[in-house]
Amino acid sequence: MPVFVWKGKDRNNKTRKGEIEAPTENAVRAELIRIKIANFKIKPKPKDLFANVAFMQPKVGQADIILFCRQFSTMIDAGLPIIQCLEILHSQQENATFKKMLKTIKADVEGGQTFAEALGKYPKQFDDLFVNMIQAGEAGGILDTILRRLSAYMEKAAKLKGQIKGALTYPIVTLVIAFVVVAVIMVFVIPVFEEMFAGMGSALPTPTQIVVNMSRFTKGNIHFIIGGIVAFGFILKKFYATEKGRMICDDVALKLPVFGSLIRKAAVSKFTRTTGTMLSSGVSILDSLEIVAKTAGNKTIEKAVYETRAAIAEGRTMSDPLAESGVFPSMVCQMIAVGESTGALDAMLGKIADFYDEEVDQAVENMTALIEPFMLVFLGVVIGGLVVSMYLPIFKMAAAIG
Secondary structure, three states, X not given: OOEEEEEEXXXXXXXXXXXXXOOOHHHHHHHHHHOOOXXXXXXXXXXXXXXXXXXXXXXXOHHHHHHHHHHHHHHHHOOOOHHHHHHHHHHHOOOHHHHHHHHHHHHHHHOOOOHHHHHOOOXXXXXXXXXXXXXXXXXXXXXXXXXHHHHHHHHHHHHHHHHHHHHHHHHHHHHHHHHHHHHHHHHHHHXXXXXXXXXXXXXXXXXXXXXXXXHHXXXXXXXXXXXXXXXXXXXXXXXXXXXXXXHHHHHHHHHOOOHHHHHHHHHHHHHHHHHHHHHHOOOOHHHHHHHHHHOOOOHHHHHHHHHHHHHHXXXXXXXXXXXXXXXXXXXXHHHHXXXXXXXXXXXXXXXXXXXXXXXXXXXXXXXXXXXXXXXXXXXXXXXXXXXXHHHHHHHHHHHHHO
């Protein structure tokens, strides 16, 4: 069926645009009149030459999913049926990939599948956590509430992820720039000074000789050095892809100075936020922990959560096996124990997550304040040391002339 693009004014005289799939242009015109769009223009949607080339299609990002949840919850709260909500969201969606997904999801729901089953066909965009919460919302008749919780959860998760990336980006970029600058100096700048010093007829100062020797080694083995770095990165990637390798790397990450504390706090925040959100939405604790373990992002955390789930299945509480794992801080385990004893575990988990969100904010600020002067001193020592060592023979020659 052909697709038509339209643009017009709504009842508030605001410009609206969208797409409608219809057999004829007259059918589109009738639909726009029905929804009270005036001064509209309609034209067939131009064909996309790359529509069937997967890697050239726009990706469905988390921001798209969050907006989808917010709009969907508003329409469900207003009393619109699911199929009509999907039709409206499909017609207004600008992301071509998401638009195709919504069309398929709508067709599946019309065919008798539940909304959760239709979403489950797209695991990259809607993970187990999302699908299970939607399923619980459908069963309990609180789909609008679940969608609001999901959008709030994803917004906080995206903020946390952005903070971690931001904290790690600065030192990594600085180190890469320092490495490139030092490599350029070693390969191109130092040899010029070496040729100039060759005619002096006297021994070079020890620091200068060391730098010259390092420059000769770097220039003569630059291909091997680059190859070694690439090979090391490739081997590390393959090692991390194995079960044992990822377990070792993730365990080491939690024990790193400065960074380890930040990673642990972020993991605790994610665990408590996800578990609390699922429990408050009606998902059972065993199913919640199963999903949380899969989405932990750290093998050490995942192992601890699976062991906790097994202990709960045997009749134990959540707090005891978490404390025995040694991964979660004692304060977290104590607060979870209080939540279990009072019957308000989901609310307690939410409070823990809020607390650790603030802890992550503070940790990022402290780490940034610590790293900036350290990186400046590091760059000053490395670059400054190279420059001074190259000028030492010139100072020596000036002193001799004097």
